[in-house]
Amino acid sequence: MHRIRPTPTRRAVMAGGGAVAALALIGCSRGANSLGAASGRLPETRIGGIPTALDAAEHNFKLGDNSGPTPAWLYGEAPFPVYRMRQGESLDVTLTNRLKEHTSVHWHGVRGPNAMDGVPYVTQLPVQPGESFTYRFTPPDAGTYFFHPHCDTAAQLGRGLAGVLIVEDEAASFDDDIVCVLKDWRVAKDGSFLPFVTTQGAGRGGTFGTLRTVNGLVAPQIAVPAGANIRLRVLNVDSTRVSDIGVQGAEVWVIAIDGNPLPPFALDTWRLGPAMRMDVVLRTPKAGGRIALTDFFAAEPIVLATLVAEGASKRDEPFAPTTPAISKRAEPDLANAERHELKLSASAAATNYDVPTSIQLADGRRIDLLDSLCSTAQTLWAIDGKTWPQMGHENLPPPLLSLARGTTARIELTNTTPHVHPMHLHGHSFKVLSANKLKRPEHWADTVLVMPEERVEIAFVADNPGNWMIHCHIVEHQDTGMMGWFRVV
Ligand code: C2O
Ligand code: CU
Numbered sequence: 001m002h003r004i005r006p007t008p009t010r011r012a013v014m015a016g017g018g019a020v021a022a023l024a025l026i027g028c029s030r031g032a033n034s035l036g037a038a039s040g041r042l043p044e045t046r047i048g049g050i051p052t053a054l055d056a057a058e059h060n061f062k063l064g065d066n067s068g069p070t071p072a073w074l075y076g077e078a079p080f081p082v083y084r085m086r087q088g089e090s091l092d093v094t095l096t097n098r099l100k101e102h103t104s105v106h107w108h109g110v111r112g113p114n115a116m117d118g119v120p121y122v123t124q125l126p127v128q129p130g131e132s133f134t135y136r137f138t139p140p141d142a143g144t145y146f147f148h149p150h151c152d153t154a155a156q157l158g159r160g161l162a163g164v165l166i167v168e169d170e171a172a173s174f175d176d177d178i179v180c181v182l183k184d185w186r187v188a189k190d191g192s193f194l195p196f197v198t199t200q201g202a203g204r205g206g207t208f209g210t211l212r213t214v215n216g217l218v219a220p221q222i223a224v225p226a227g228a229n230i231r232l233r234v235l236n237v238d239s240t241r242v243s244d245i246g247v248q249g250a251e252v253w254v255i256a257i258d259g260n261p262l263p264p265f266a267l268d269t270w271r272l273g274p275a276m277r278m279d280v281v282l283r284t285p286k287a288g289g290r291i292a293l294t295d296f297f298a299a300e301p302i303v304l305a306t307l308v309a310e311g312a313s314k315r316d317e318p319f320a321p322t323t324p325a326i327s328k329r330a331e332p333d334l335a336n337a338e339r340h341e342l343k344l345s346a347s348a349a350a351t352n353y354d355v356p357t358s359i360q361l362a363d364g365r366r367i368d369l370l371d372s373l374c375s376t377a378q379t380l381w382a383i384d385g386k387t388w389p390q391m392g393h394e395n396l397p398p399p400l401l402s403l404a405r406g407t408t409a410r411i412e413l414t415n416t417t418p419h420v421h422p423m424h425l426h427g428h429s430f431k432v433l434s435a436n437k438l439k440r441p442e443h444w445a446d447t448v449l450v451m452p453e454e455r456v457e458i459a460f461v462a463d464n465p466g467n468w469m470i471h472c473h474i475v476e477h478q479d480t481g482m483m484g485w486f487r488v489v
Helices: 010-015 019-029 153-158
Strands: 044-046 052-061 070-075 082-086 091-097 106-108 132-137 143-148 163-168 176-185 211-214 221-225 229-236 243-248 252-257 260-266 270-272 277-283 290-295 302-310 338-346 381-383 401-403 408-415 421-425 430-435 443-445 447-450 455-461 466-472 483-488
Touching (some): 143 229, 163 176, 176 221, 243 277, 252 443, 260 443, 270 277, 408 447, 430 447, 447 455
Parallel strands (some): 052 091, 176 229, 338 408, 401 483
Antiparallel strands (some): 052 070, 091 132, 143 163, 176 211, 229 277, 243 290, 252 260, 338 381, 408 455, 421 447, 421 466, 430 443, 466 483
16 A cells, blocks of 8 residues: 655655654654664674675574564674775675575675676575675675575565675765664564564565664664764665655755765655665754654654764855766667566466576576575566466576667566555666656666556666566565566677
8 A cells, every 4th residue: 555645745844843853752762772772873894805704694682672582684793784895896705604594695786797696596506504605796886785685585684684785986975974774673572573474465565564673773863973964875675665765854965876876956755665775965963953864654754763963063164965976877778779568467376487497607507496495485476477486386487588788678667556566677777767656856776666557667778798687675575476587698
């Protein structure tokens, strides 16, 4: 169900004076900093050119004011490690699987080489319990990315397997750079997990979490320098929830979407679906001033996190957002584009792929079967009338599209369902050209919301050879059939 945000906009709320402080108080009463984390910030590590160990393992950690710990699956000891590197540096990360089922790491949004894309049976073999796999490549573009597994995703991401990758551009420098990871958890009051997939949720908008967090904390307060120019990177890594993100208490400019820089525009709110990211810049207030990161999607706005300004003001010149280096992605050649339509639909029956398709991995091995962790348990959704294979029919499906390298693909995503689908393509950034429901400026992205009954047109140059996934990022939709792949040869 998709609700329209009521008319009082962020600006109107701001004009209401004490509104920010009042909303921030709501944040406090909802248990701010109940984890006692000093800063509300995530642990960060510089990894450019440095071999880095990434362990996927179960760790108990306490969420909000739950009575007991949550048996989370994490990369490292705390949720959402942040990896930072500079553009041009190489990434060298060795995943070791200490879980009881296989896994892998997909670098969401990064236009990396196909063999490093982290999709079991499509770009690599799964990393079995006790095994390791090294991801080594140089991300071509600066931006805000995240990483996560790609099979049994509802459970693995649901339990907390996600991290942040930031590729910094030298040009843009700010007094502070803050990461805010939005994720809801499906937990009972005692901290135990509730089922990640429900038939009712999977067949509709997805099964929502019971506890909303930013950086693993309920309504955290994050200290920021006063009177400073700061960059805020907001990532929605939730499996289900579409938020309508606004920032109250400062003038805020959007400078990138899904890591792709764009000419700055003033933020009112931005509809941020699962897997989508938004970078904004703002000038913080004087010491004691507060800024609220707010979700306006529901009738009652919800403060997700509060930034509290501290110390002597750093700047007094007027604030003007700096224009980031604009994208170096190849411009689509629309006049000579190959046009395709991909219909997003409901489907109760799994497509029977009787002709086996095989994929050759970079190391020469051939793959033609999936295992049950990577196929769907139940089929509810389809792309172009075809579903991802269901358990028991585990042949790899044929590609939805095969594109000659260098071709501009112009794809119309047509949503025939009453639910929103954040559609994601691997290995490429695409330009969102038009949409007939939710108004957005033309922009580059790797995940785009296709609203109920909406048609969204995207275009990209198929310049990254390999086998690439295309799927809905409402993870229960992905895990129940709304997934396929395309080939660039
Ligand atoms: Cu964020 Cu195919 O994934
Ligand atoms: Cu979907």
